[in-house]
Amino acid sequence: MRERYDVLVCGGGPAGIMAAVAAARRGARVALVERYGFLGGMSTAALTLPLMTFHASRGEQVVTGLPQELIDRLVARGGSPGHVPDPIGFCATITPVDPEALKSAHLELCLEAGVELLLHTQVVGADVAAGRITHVLALAKEGLRRLEAAVFVDTTGDADLAARVGAPFEYGRPEDGLAQPMTLLFRIAGVDWEPIARYAAAHPDDFVLGCDPTDLAHLPAPAIAGFFRLVAAARARGDFPLERDRVLLFATGRPGEAIVNMTRITRADGTTSSGLTRGEVEGRRQVAQVMAFLRRYVPGCSRVELIQTGTQVGVRESRRVKGQYVLTGRDVVSGASFPDSVARGAYPVDIHSPSGVGLEVIPMAPGTSYDIPYRCLLPTGVTNLLVAGRCISAEHEALASARITATAMAVGEAAGTAAALSAMAGVEPGQLEISTLQKALAAAGASWGKAQEKGGPG
Structure with missing residues (x-):
């Protein structure tokens, strides 16, 4: 079976859902590939709850747009009390959600936007020609499906598609290659x-x-x-x-x-x-x-x-794609700003020891948030691929913050918006004008960066 889309999103976790919905709302023909019979990734399959964090420690909301729309839907149906202060004080707010209500809300968002859902389907192969992905092979119940697209978005969490097409990546901490531990919640x-x-x-x-x-x-x-x-x-x-x-x-x-x-x-x-x-x-x-x-x-x-x-064990960290920029731990802690920012984070660096019992927390000054540049979503070596979620281009320390669900959703919305704009304009994602992307995010209500507060694009 051979099918053609404008945007193909691989992985139906928090980032993938936001990417698919954002792309479809921009008018692209979008398919979302997901191996389970429901959406939500770690948040539903692994019970990685509550969601964290939509706010910086002084109350500023740094994740808005589609992720906030999702929470509004859950609150309206009694599936969440909304954002509440973190009783532990680790981050500004937590957002408890009912995982079953979350599954339903995910489906509604996708179907209303016109996303074609390919559940019970998993990407098992891909072909590349002249630095572009031509198609992926996905294993479905009925057999192999050949899925073509102008732009692909890897939201598998593990950079599975990026790795299959030869995009460079890193794994674990620099000194020994160990990743943060898994947890079965x-x-x-x-x-x-x-x-x-x-x-x-x-x-x-x-x-x-x-x-x-x-x-x-x-x-x-x-x-x-x-x-x-x-x-x-x-x-x-x-x-x-x-x-x-x-x-x-x-x-x-x-x-x-x-x-x-x-x-x-x-x-x-x-x-x-x-x-x-x-x-x-x-x-x-x-x-x-x-x-x-x-x-x-x-x-x-x-x-x-x-x-x-959990339906599956929770994975905190695996492959991290090497993109056009690598987000650093210093960027996170210092609250860095970037001209090509497309999303923001405010969760502290939270490293569960890969080899022991401890938890390393690198503190951030009160109210600190940081920008995530578009270049972190652009793998090197493949021109029509974007990544979002915990496999973005980031150091081990930086990912210990950026991996969190609310941030992953914000990055997913940015990736999906960029994918649709690129596909509809007939350009590669790396050629997209950043001001065009930032204006589109602003129009959708997304907080894309600190410059936005100072009258940046949109």
Whole structure:
């Protein structure tokens, strides 16, 4: 089967959804390829919730446009309370969402925009001629499909398409090539936040707190990071053999429910089936260990029950495409601005140790946000390919911020808009005038960069 599109988006995660919808709204014929029977990527398949973060620490909203439209839809149907202050204080806001409501909202956005959905389909090959992708081969239920397009967008998270067509990439941290660990997130019922709040109030130095612990149980979306001493005590007794130093719980919005982010699978490669298999096996073994620890050690959790694990293990980091510019850790922390900015981020550098139990946080000054330049979306060596999501061109440290869901969605909207503008104008994405792209993003309500506040394009 041979099919032709203006824009082909490969990967239906947060970035891919935004890219496909943005491109379709610009009038392009768009197809979105996704291996699962639903959309959402890590946010729905891996339960990487709540969403973080739409705001800088002083309250400025840096992610708007299509991502905010998605949240507005969820709030209207009761699938999210909207943006609320982060009780942990790690970032400015968190956005709890119901993953099932999120799946439905994703489909609605795509179908209303006219995106052709190719679910249960996975890209397995591609051909390149004179530095351009001519087509990809996708494995569907009925067999191989040959999908042609003027512009391709890689939102697979792992840069699968970019790697297949020979675009250069990096993997892991420079000193040893290790990527951040995988985590199998899971959902529990039976959490009593009152004892947790009382314990935190009595032992505030044992927690990372962004709120008064006496208010914790009465927040619309309680969350806790801590119980460091309880974790250390359990490890000393052999009751917590995981490479993790804290309890991390996020309420879902339903009484007594929480997402648990505590498993840690190090040295597993998210770009190989063997690495993912090890992540799934080890992750589910660790879920049982965490459940036993919570019931035995943690106040308010003695009666918790496991109600859901992620459809797949969560992958924080894998391939990072080498683009025309590589976003640096210094860019993130210093709040860098770029003339070709197309999206913004404000999440701190958050590195889960690839080889141990720790968590490295590189602080940012209050209110800091940073620009993500268009050049980070343009791989070298392939002229009609854009990337978005956690596989953009960035250093290990920079990706530890830019990988976060809200930022990935903002970059996805930019990539899809650029893809449509390029395809409709008959130019390569690298030849697109940045002012044209920035004006289009501004017209769609997207916050594309700091220069926008000073009267830049649009």
